[in-house]
Amino acid sequence: MLSIKKVFLFLLAFSLVFALTACGGGSSQGSSASGNTDGIQKLTIKISHVVAENTPKHQGALAMKEYIEKESGGKIKVQVYPNSQLFGDKDEYENLVANNVQFIIPDMAKLVGHEPGFNIPSMPFLFDGDEDAIAFWDGPKGQEIFKRLEKDGVLGLAMWPNGPKQITNNKKPIKKPEDLDGLKFRTQGGQVLEKLYSTLGAGSVSIPFSELYTALQQGTVDGQENTYSNIESKKFDEVQKYLTEMNHTRVDYVLLTNTKFWNSLNEKTKKIIQGGVEAGTKVAREQAAKLNADAKKKIEKNGYVKIHVLTPEEKEAFRKALQPVYDEYTPIIGKDIIDDAMSR
Numbered sequence: 001m002l003s004i005k006k007v008f009l010f011l012l013a014f015s016l017v018f019a020l021t022a023c024g025g026g027s028s029q030g031s032s033a034s035g036n037t038d039g040i041q042k043l044t045i046k047i048s049h050v051v052a053e054n055t056p057k058h059q060g061a062l063a064m065k066e067y068i069e070k071e072s073g074g075k076i077k078v079q080v081y082p083n084s085q086l087f088g089d090k091d092e093y094e095n096l097v098a099n100n101v102q103f104i105i106p107d108m109a110k111l112v113g114h115e116p117g118f119n120i121p122s123m124p125f126l127f128d129g130d131e132d133a134i135a136f137w138d139g140p141k142g143q144e145i146f147k148r149l150e151k152d153g154v155l156g157l158a159m160w161p162n163g164p165k166q167i168t169n170n171k172k173p174i175k176k177p178e179d180l181d182g183l184k185f186r187t188q189g190g191q192v193l194e195k196l197y198s199t200l201g202a203g204s205v206s207i208p209f210s211e212l213y214t215a216l217q218q219g220t221v222d223g224q225e226n227t228y229s230n231i232e233s234k235k236f237d238e239v240q241k242y243l244t245e246m247n248h249t250r251v252d253y254v255l256l257t258n259t260k261f262w263n264s265l266n267e268k269t270k271k272i273i274q275g276g277v278e279a280g281t282k283v284a285r286e287q288a289a290k291l292n293a294d295a296k297k298k299i300e301k302n303g304y305v306k307i308h309v310l311t312p313e314e315k316e317a318f319r320k321a322l323q324p325v326y327d328e329y330t331p332i333i334g335k336d337i338i339d340d341a342m343s344r
């Protein structure tokens with residue numbers, strides 16, 4: 001009788017422990033406000049970029065974080081590092097390849113050493129606006145360029161726009177091609193930007209974004225080209241005297257991930273992260289033009305730089321002067337790619 005009681009107590013204790021274990025981490029648990037988290041891998045993902053918070057890139061990265069953390073019920077943590085805090089222009093790509101960071105969103109101009117197709121945003125006056133650039137990169141030729149990074153173990157997931165670039169400098173107002181003669185500019189990098197400045201008689205040097213404010217302040221270079229939101233959020237206008245609204249080249253980004261990391265995700269996890277990519281892309285695309293317009297207003301209000309907006313005639317003079325860039329780089333990038341971009 002006594003031993004039956006013992007067996008009964010043992011079975012009771014066992015079933016209690018079993019029930020608690022099942023509730024604590026098994027298939028019956030995991031539902032949260034945002035759904036069932038069963039089968040979702042526990043991960044910490046890093047997103048690194050070089051710009052400030054008040055930019056489409058950072059807003060897009062935050063949207064990714066919010067979506068992924070919510071939809072995974074907190075199983076996936078996303079850490080976003082802005083302002084080159086984790087990696088900068090010089091080392092972010094290598095660290096993505098090494099899987100030390102899972103997402104980076106570089107300016108395409110910084111990828112031309114890996115693939116010349118990323119010179120597209122630097123081709124003068126190629127796109128009329130964000131919509132055309134998005135259509136190109138979402139289209140077959142843009143996607144073909146993304147695919148060429150697969151040789152490095154890198155996957156191009158989406159294009160995020162920032163927008164058209166404007167030229168700032170410390171020496172004189174720029175209204176015609178000859179005004180650049182003898183000036184020295186910082187560029188994001190790449191053969192096309194170098195050619196663009198040399199065609200206009202100017203010098204150029206590539207400097208990491210994190211060092212640009214100091215380079216402008218100390219006169220290492222006379223000027224630079226960037227979007228309104230990058231200029232305002234990094235206070236470049238504080239250390240420049242003139243700004244010309246050129247809209248001649250663009251800052252466009254590609255959201256990149258590490259192929260091995262991506263392939264290590266199970267179906268459920270990948271679906272959530274893919275959803276995060278879509279949410280981030282939507283926000284970055286929606287915010288780009290708005291943030292540039294807001295930044296322009298702030299720069300006008302600050303009053304540090306004298307702003308000149310190119311007239312249609314002035315723009316035409318630059319377009320003509322920069323034709324040699326097309327003559328040299330159309331065969332390098334590929335005529336089919338340039339034609340597709342021009343048709344947008």
Ligand code: LMR
Pocket residue numbers: 050051106107162188208209225226230251
């Ligand atoms: C720059 O270096 O000027 C930009 O490419 C920075 C960025 O990522 O927008």
